[in-house]
Amino acid sequence: MADEKPKNSEVPHVQADHGSTSVGSFNVGNVGGSVAVGNNISIVNYYTANGEKREMRTGWFFGHRYGDLDSFTGRAAEMDMLNAWLNNDKDNLLMLRALGGFGKSALAWTWFNRVDREQWQTAVWWSFYEKESGFESFLSETLKHLGVEVKESARQQVNDLLEAMRGTNILIVLDGFERLLRQYGRMDAALQSDDEDADIDPSQRDCSSPLTETFLRGLSGAGTKSKVLMTTRLCPRALESADGKLLKGCREEPLSAFSPDDAVTYFHNEGIKATRAEILAVCSAYGYHPLSLSLLVGLINEDHESRRY
Ligand SMILES: Nc1ncnc2c1ncn2[C@@H]1O[C@H](COP(=O)(O)OP(=O)(O)OP(=O)(O)O)[C@@H](O)[C@H]1O
Numbered sequence: 001m002a003d004e005k006p007k008n009s010e011v012p013h014v015q016a017d018h019g020s021t022s023v024g025s026f027n028v029g030n031v032g033g034s035v036a037v038g039n040n041i042s043i044v045n046y047y048t049a050n051g052e053k054r055e056m057r058t059g060w061f062f063g064h065r066y067g068d069l070d071s072f073t074g075r076a077a078e079m080d081m082l083n084a085w086l087n088n089d090k091d092n093l094l095m096l097r098a099l100g101g102f103g104k105s106a107l108a109w110t111w112f113n114r115v116d117r118e119q120w121q122t123a124v125w126w127s128f129y130e131k132e133s134g135f136e137s138f139l140s141e142t143l144k145h146l147g148v149e150v151k152e153s154a155r156q157q158v159n160d161l162l163e164a165m166r167g168t169n170i171l172i173v174l175d176g177f178e179r180l181l182r183q184y185g186r187m188d189a190a191l192q193s194d195d196e197d198a199d200i201d202p203s204q205r206d207c208s209s210p211l212t213e214t215f216l217r218g219l220s221g222a223g224t225k226s227k228v229l230m231t232t233r234l235c236p237r238a239l240e241s242a243d244g245k246l247l248k249g250c251r252e253e254p255l256s257a258f259s260p261d262d263a264v265t266y267f268h269n270e271g272i273k274a275t276r277a278e279i280l281a282v283c284s285a286y287g288y289h290p291l292s293l294s295l296l297v298g299l300i301n302e303d304h305e306s307r308r309y
């Protein structure tokens with residue numbers, strides 16, 4: 001399957017959104033109390049592993065925007081699964097894995113925007129699709145948003161972010177994580193075919209940068225209040241132990257194609273007047289692959305429009 005980028009995320013667009021964060025309330029999810037500092041931003045205190053008291057700013061931060069929520073269809077079971085994961089205290093990291101165009105970003109984005117901002121006062125959306133939105137930018141921009149000093153050493157930045165994540169409850173979405181893996185880190189990544197992923201050498205699933213590996217390893221295991229949702233085409237090898245099993249605290253959920261019901265709803269929502277049987281016949285020819293169906297819907301509607309004039 002050819003690579004397709006989300007239509008509306010081309011321009012990195014860093015934006016903090018503190019709109020619905022509650023002001024001055026006591027934040028029970030964090031170690032310390034929280035103090036309102038105006039503009040709906042609160043300062044929360046937390047303690048590092050060695051007992052040092054630190055402070056951090058709450059709020060929602062969109063490093064990028066995926067775009068269109070209106071045409072989003074179905075995925076009720078997946079939404080339930082994500083909600084249950086967010087509320088469990090077992091898995092720190094959930095990896096939503098599938099080949100290109102299966103709807104990982106669309107699902108993650110729609111779900112993220114529905115998360116309760118009272119419960120999750122601090123959240124970050126970051127997409128790795130752009131060259132300039134690499135891991136180091138994610139680190140420094142996220143720390144800046146949290147009001148945590150951005151130290152010169154990137155390794156120190158990783159430690160500081162991990163400390164904040166252990167001490168407070170932050171929700172982070174890492175979208176398109178495969179771009180940080182060797183298989184997709186090449187210059188021609190945008191042209192990368194999924195077929196090439198079928199039998200790749202496991203070392204291609206290593207992160208291009210050791211810094212990213214340190215961060216991933218830091219997320220596994222016990223003792224963090226934060227949650228990370230990763231969308232990726234490939235599982236990073238850093239999340240696996242020597243026997244290939246996922247590390248403690250990490251979970252993988254493959255995302256499958258649309259269900260027949262979702263496909264029918266999608267076609268009808270897009271204004272295509274066809275019977276269920278007709279829709280299923282055409283969708284099954286495309287394996288219910290969401291990106292392929294969206295292109296097909298576009299062609300059908302374009303053709304229909306041009307016949308009208
Ligand atoms: N639930 C959905 N409802 C409506 N359209 C969808 C849905 N899921 C996916 N699509 C369509 O499929 C396209 C591709 O989806 P998306 O960008 O989420 O794929 P992806 O799995 O993140 O792919 P990649 O690995 O290339 O990033 C979307 O732009 C949209 O047109």
Ligand SMILES: [Mg+2]
Nearest residue numbers: 104105176231
């Ligand atoms: Mg995506």
